[in-house]
Amino acid sequence: MPALSAVTSRSDAFRFVPSTVEGEAIDASVHEDLAGSLAYLAEHMAPAHPECAGALDAVAARIRDGQRLPPVAFGLYYQMGEAALTGDLDAAADIAQVLAQVPAAPPGLQVMRRGGAEAQALWPVLEERFGPEEAAGFAPVSAELAQEFETRLNDGLALMQKTLPDLHGEITAILREVLLAQAPVGAKMEFDGASHYQFWGLLLLNPNHHKTPLAVVEVLAHEAAHSLLFGLTRTEPLVLNPDDELFTSPLRIDPRPMDGIYHATFVSARMAWAMERMSESPALPVELRHEAARLAAEDRANFAKGIGTVDAHGRLSTTGARIMDQARAYIDGQ
């Protein structure tokens, strides 16, 4: 079993520009971290629940043999870890048995819809992890709406592969599932995209948004940048500010903790990178390039707002400072 010193976040090797190789390395590193954590929990559960310990060791062995797990397995791990840390090993053992039954992630990006049979295993775990208030913002979508969006998503991915192959490679290395959902009836606010630390490899997208392939590229660059930060945040927080300190966000209307401001700022830089590369691509029609340039200018403005708050109030960890320095260097043209 790896000791803590063996766990690295890969943030020391991080480079701002997207990379297929780095995406694959971060994905492998996250899975190795999961395997080590499962083996450690197995050791603790063995005296009271030997059969569960064996099941967890088997999952860890599958991972170390190169198997990749779908997002629901990570959600179940956090459920189990939380139960174990609060002393409820019986509940942890029950969750371990469910986790042990999760099959390997199939190759490629799986698209599923809230309300569809394919999301039946994932949704209850997401709902439990989100909490009832947050989960209520993610309502089912029809099969027709999902099918229409999946076509747009594939068009967007094809556009990205053609114009931004490194970003496409990085995103497809770390993403396994897209869950489509929408606002519930009567909502005044709706999500357009979301990702969650505890569900590695998952994006949630609202098919009522992202109407063009360019918009799909932009939202994928946005959400995958959150995922990338999650993958790099495994040894220490990005920022050391208290959760109850709130600041104006460049991307949201409500005040956010510094961790949220940090994420929004980094994500804006990644979006600017993606849109600027697209605006320079000779393979694209001139109208699309102009639209990409307009979006890039917005992303740069959002970065400027966010970095001002980070610089004024952020207490960055070593990891957080290292990653943000890279984003700043790109924006500053270094």
Next chain:
Amino acid sequence: MTKNAPTTAAIDPTRLMGFRVVAAADACEMGTKVGSKVGGKPVKILDLKVGWKPVSKPYASSIMAAKIGLKPD
């Protein structure tokens, strides 16, 4: 499965992915707590990152009669 059997020593959160980060935040007195949820939600550092927008007009007008609201996080 053996239920309610005696347990071994306390689990070290620094050996667990994700919880290790929260433990580091605890050490910095960021107001988080390993293994805890606040108001039914995970601590912020392991939380959802979501982009909220006002509901687009055609959708909003078709459901104007509904009274259910969603607070933006």
